[in-house]
Amino acid sequence: MKIVDVKIGKIKIPLKRPFKTALRTVYFAEDIIVKLITQSGLIGFGSAAPTFAITGDSLDSISSCILNELKPRIIGLELTNIECVMSKLHASVVNNTSALSAIDMAIYDLYAQSLNLPLYKFFGGYRNLVFTSVTISANPPDVMVADALVALEDGFSDLKLKLGVDPNYDLDRVKAVRAAVGNLIKISVDANQAWGAKESVRMIHKLEQLGLNIEFVEQPVKAKHIEDLLYVTQNVTTDILADESVFSPYDAFQICKQKAADLINIKLAKAGGFYQATKILNLAESAGIECLMGCMLESQVAVTAAAHFAAAKKSIVRCDLDPPALLAENPVIGGVSLDGNVLTLNETAGLGIKDIIGVQYL
Ligand SMILES: [Mg+2]
16 A cells, blocks of 8 residues: 555634633634545545644644655555654654644554554554543633633533633632532643743642642643753642643653653644654553643544544543534544544544545645
8 A cells, every 4th residue: 555645735714712821822723634645545634733832833834844855755655564654754854743743644544444443443442432621711710710611511521721821810710710610520720831840839739728629730831841840740749741841752751750740741743643652652651650632723633633542542541632622613524523521433444534625735
C-alpha cells in the first residue's frame, strides 16, 4: 500500500462562544485538513490546528511543512512497514508538531484501514468510549457560572476552568463556580502558565484550605520552567498536570525522572501524532504517572483521532476532548460522536472519517 498523492485543504468553523485562556482568545476553529490517497483507492484523513501561542505553528507554516517537506518524503513509501515510515517521517523535521501530527494521523488511519480495524482496536482496544470534561473559558466569575450551568444542562459533570486572565480574580472564579454547581461535579483548573511558582503554591493552598475540591491544577507555571513545576508539585497536595511542558517523549522523560508533575496531558498536536504519543504514554506509565488525553480547539477529525487513542489505552484515565461541544457546526462526516459527556467510537476501520463538507483541496 503506497501513498500516491497528498492533498491539503482548510476549514473554518464558528464557535458557540469565544474561547478564552491565559494564552489566547479564539473566535473560530481553523484546521488544515490532510487527505492521503493510496494507489488502491483508500483515503486517510488527518488535521491540524494553528495554535501559534502553544505550538508556534500557523496555517501557513503547517501548509508549507506538509507540502514542501513531508509530502515529498512520504509519496511512494510502503505503508505496511509502519516503523520505517514513522521513523523517516519523524526524523525529517524538528518542531512542526502540528504538521507532523496531521500526516502521522492520516498514515495510521490508512494502516488501520488496511488491517480492517478501527484505530482504537489497533492501538489496544481497552474500551470503546471515553468520558470528556468540558472547558469553561476564563471570564468574569458570573459569566463562568452561567457557562458552567449550561454545561451541566448539556450533560457534563467534569468542568475545566480556564484561569490566569487577570489572576486576581482566579480564586473568586473557582469559588463562584463551585458554589453554583455543588460538590458532586468535578472541577479542575488550567492556568496555562500564568502563575509564578510561589504564586501557584499560595493559590493552590487557598483552593485546598477553602475545600474547593479541585481534581488537578494544569500547567500553573511556564512551560520550560520544570524546576518551578517540580517546586509546585512538591509543595501542594492537589495533583499537578503538565501540559505545555510536555511536547516530546524527551520532555516527558524530564518530568518522569523528577516526578515534576502528577499527571501528563498528551495532545497529538504537541507530540506530532500517535507515534510519539505512544512513547510519552509508555514513559509515563513506567514512571507511575497517569495521563490525560487532550486536544486543541479543532475539528472532529483530530478529536476523533485523540478519542481513538484515549479509548485504546488503559493508563489514559481522563479526557479533555470537548470541541464537539464548543463548535457551532460539524462539517466532518463520520468519526466519533458526542452524547452528553460520552464520546463513542464506531467500528468503522481506521478513524472512520468519511468526508469533510466544504473543504477545497489543493
Ligand atoms: Mg492545558
